[in-house]
Amino acid sequence: MKLISADFKDGGDLPEKFTCQGEGISPPLQWSEVPEGTKSLALILSDPDAPSGNFIHWQIINIPVKTTGIDQNQIIGDELPNATGASSYVPPCPPSGKHRYIFSLYALNIDHLDPASVGDFNSVIQPHIIEKAQLTGLFQKD
Numbered sequence: 001m002k003l004i005s006a007d008f009k010d011g012g013d014l015p016e017k018f019t020c021q022g023e024g025i026s027p028p029l030q031w032s033e034v035p036e037g038t039k040s041l042a043l044i045l046s047d048p049d050a051p052s053g054n055f056i057h058w059q060i061i062n063i064p065v066k067t068t069g070i071d072q073n074q075i076i077g078d079e080l081p082n083a084t085g086a087s088s089y090v091p092p093c094p095p096s097g098k099h100r101y102i103f104s105l106y107a108l109n110i111d112h113l114d115p116a117s118v119g120d121f122n123s124v125i126q127p128h129i130i131e132k133a134q135l136t137g138l139f140q141k142d
Contacts, residue, residue, distance in 0.1 A: 002032050003105045003133035007072075014101060014137035018072075020093030021141060026058065030069035031105055035131045038065050039111035041077070042125050047092065049099040056083045057090040057101065059121050061113045078115040098140035107131045 005027050007015050016022035034041070041063035047055040063070075063077035070076055079087040092101050108128040118124045 001034055001105065001107055001131045001133040003103060003135045004030050005103075005135060005137075006030065008137050010135050012137065014092060014139045018091060018137075019139050019141075020091045022091075024089075024091035025073035026070070026089040027137075028070060028072045028074075029103060029105075029135070031133065032068065034065065035107050037109055038107040038130055040065055040108050040113075041067070042106040042108055042113075042121075043070075043077075044104050044106075044121055045089070046102050046104070047094070047099050048102065049094070049097070051095060056121070057092065058082055058088075061115065061118060061121075061125070065111075078113075080115060080118055080121060092137075092139045094139065094141060098138050101137045101139060103135040103137070105133045105135075 007027050018027045043060045045058035059080040060077040067076060081087050082090050084090055106125055107130040109130050110128045
């Protein structure tokens with residue numbers, strides 16, 4: 001499975017418009033080569049370099065398997081609470097230094113997860129993962 005963005009390359013800098021110094025909107029993402037047997041997709045955006053540990057910026061479950069991407073600032077599937085408690089995209093805004101922002105897309109063998117029952121994203125999807133793809137963007141505030 002492959003995960004890309006038309007707006008930045010893996011390991012490259014995130015454009016400012018997707019951060020707290022710009023519009024703060026979510027970037028467009030495209031995926032391909034979803035494995036056979038996939039019934040739904042899930043996406044998480046994390047910052048492993050955050051001072052408090054792994055800061056979760058965005059979590060989405062129940063992304064329809066027939067989709068091939070998300071447009072900028074688009075909502076598909078069910079957004080779950082992030083590290084701030086809101087069910088939305090939190091734009092990257094590191095307090096210091098350059099941070100890695102890792103988009104992880106998961107192909108799942110289950111067609112629906114009840115958003116109300118999802119506590120810990122990783123432990124809920126773990127038994128259902130068929131394959132995973134990642135895309136990393138970098139950002140440092142001016």
